[in-house]
Amino acid sequence: MPKKNSTVVAEFLFEGFASFDWQHRLGFFIVFLTLYLLTLIGNVIIVTIICLDRHLQTPMYFFLSMLSISETLYTIAIIPHMLAGLLNPHQVINFQDCAAQLFFYLAFGIDSCFLLTTMGYDRYVAICNPLRYSVIMSKKACILLASGSLVIGLSMSTVQVTSVFSLPFCDGFVIAHFFCDVRPLLKLACTDSTINEIINFVVSMCVLVLPMVLVFISYVVIISTILKIASAEGRKKAFATCASHLMVVTIHYGCTVIIYMKPKSQSLLGQERLISVTYTLITPLLNPLVYTLRNKEVKDALRRAMWKKPFSS
Known part of the structure; x- marks a missing residue:
């Protein structure tokens, strides 16, 4: 391990859940592993159903x-390492792997933010301009919007x-x-990090x-349009x-704003970790849950997939 005054850090040690005893860590491991597997299974099912069911070949379901x-991909960058940390409280990560984890975490997290914005724009066009919906939200436009979200995520992540x-x-x-993550790493810097902050x-x-702001504006217009429907x-x-x-959108942006926009002077490590657990485990799980339990078209597609005969044309 490098000494405290060393100018070269080869690896980092996660404090994480080290303060908990073995029984609590084991309990957290079982709960977190269950949530992680449910997230993976749910998202894989959603992607598979959307790809295979012709009724879901629309811009909304593409996004x-x-x-x-x-x-x-965002959860894969974080959760496996976190689960390993619950079993081994003295887990270390080398400098390069830490940078890679931060890069992919930020890239796909930012990508998700802009995809949610794009989905809001899709709903705006569908409700406020339905006659031109198929023209505005063409296949090419959808691919460009999705690609643009990913490019922004990769670019901003590189900067960070x-x-x-x-x-x-x-x-x-x-x-x-x-x-x-950004804030915990900045606290380890031995030089002034004001510019970086x-x-x-x-x-x-x-x-x-x-x-x-874009999502808020979209929904203001959407709601005003809906209220005019006779x-x-x-x-x-x-x-x-x-x-x-x-x-x-509300849960996703709510957790993110609390983590990254909260003043440094008001940040409490315990609160940040709790919110981060919610953001990294609960929010990705909500995507498949909300869109399957509250969406009739997805539920119908699931029923068709479950009852489809193996040798039907």
């Missing part, structure tokens, strides 16, 4: 499948990782977290506040198409 893939790992880590090597804040503003049944159906997306 939903992209969101499921993004959140699956470069900013963080350009600092010398010589005040210690214990990360007060259960994975490599400003970069982190600006990136957070771009990838959180901007999408949130038929009560029509209003109910229009609200139903947005309810699942709005629920996922």
Whole structure:
């Protein structure tokens, strides 16, 4: 292990769940592993159903499948290492692996933020401009929007990782977290990290506040349009198409804003870890749960897949 005053850090030690005894860690391991497996199974089912069922070959479900893939990759970057840390409280990660974990965590997390924004735009076009929906949300446009979300995620992640790992880590090597994240790493820097914190804040503003504002504007227009629908049944159906997306957006952005936009002076490690557990485990699980339990078309597609005869044409 490198000494505290060393200017070279070869590996980091996660503090994570080290303060818990073995029984508590084992209990957390079982719960977290169950949630992780449910997340993987749920997202794989959603992507498979959307790819195979012709009734779901629409822009909304295309973006939903992209969101499921993004959140699956996002959890793969964090959860396996976290589960290993529950079994071994003195788990270490080398410098390069820590940078890679932070890169993929941020890249797919940001990608999910912009995919949710794109899904909000899709609902806006479907409800406010239905006659031109097929033209505006063409296959090419959907691919460009999904690709743009990924490019933004990769670009912003590169900026963040470069900013963080350009600092010398010589005040210690214990990360007060259960994975490599921006704030816990900045606290280990032995030089002034004000500029890096400003970069982190600006990136957070771009990838959180901007999408949130766009989603908010979309739903203001959507709700005002729905309220003008004369038929009560029509209003109910229009609200139903947005309810699942709005629920996922609220939880997703809510947790993220608390983690990354909260002033440093108000940050408590225990609270941050609890919110991070929610963000990394619960939020990705909500995607398959909300979109299957609250979405009639997905439930119908699941029934068709379950009852389909093996040798039917």
